[in-house]
Amino acid sequence: MDLADMRRNYTRDGLSEESASADPITQFRTWFEQALKADLAEPNAMALATVSPEDKPSLRTVLLKAYDAKGFVFYTNYTSAKADDIEQNPQVCLLFTWLELERQIKIQGTAEKIGAAESLRYFASRPFGSRLGAWVSHQSSVISSRKLLEMKLSEMKRKFAGGEVPLPSFWGGYRVRPELFEFWQGRENRLHDRLQYTPDGEQWKIERLAP
Template structure:
């Protein structure tokens, strides 16, 4: 049996300095995201979304980034899901991109807000038909007795919509995480990693600080 305490790897691929970091964190994210794509990492848009439940306990799951710009980072979900209920009570969330193949991580903290129905519809219509049906099938986060319930519901939705257009469910759509803090982490030898944190000052300008590893 492998002892996790014996698992070690030196991080030597790259460094991250204040001099070569871009002043705009969204531009820096775009640079690293494109490099993750070029490196053919598995699901480079996969990110860990962490929320807090009604008892103050953290809750994390992996979701997929579907859009980003200077306004924030967008993902989609069922608005009746556990994550959506937690966001409704406490919109403060965190995101983390684990680009371990490049010895990198990006952490984002901010507030989640619903995007417009128009924008949700635009993305929904771009999804494969099976994914559109899936949005109607699953009452996300509820307890079910077995998988056959999902398969029966899927068959029902196929009959209901036939070959016609599948409408956007009113319980499904996107959230945008508006960033307040973005940290870029680059692994370095001897565990002396580079960590640059972007945060906004009182006038909304981004400032960069180096954090101890």
């Protein structure tokens, strides 16, 4: 198979300085709502990039669960590899990729733990099985087999048979406070639109980047 011949021309839309919002959160909301209306699979899926204490980059997909002017929230195990990376270096990068819309959004910022009360509210809203799963998995640790997970799940089902599953002390959310946004819209002939937002006092400065 010749991968060099795999290509498509992007012609769906454009992004101009005049059409873009002056506020990147508002621009994000516009594009996110359009992704929802397009019925994309997991439109809240975002790649999260971190760097280890040994300066080794790592990348995985997490789910956005809330966002506002303060930042973008996801949840995880606080003993996971990503959490270890963030503990040592809170500078992270998020990437939303919506290929059906020929769009990407990159967000650079600082990750910080959210409060326990906020984590508890979200945890209580999760399905019963997902709450159990948080107790079962010591995320990122090496395990001998899947059977071990299934045995632990059965144990947790018995332990919390009443339906009340407490928030694990090792599980909760992070908020990424944005310091840079880039909105990418695919265009014809690879002359893509790229608008970058960076803080400028109380406002945001918008600059066009070469594709």
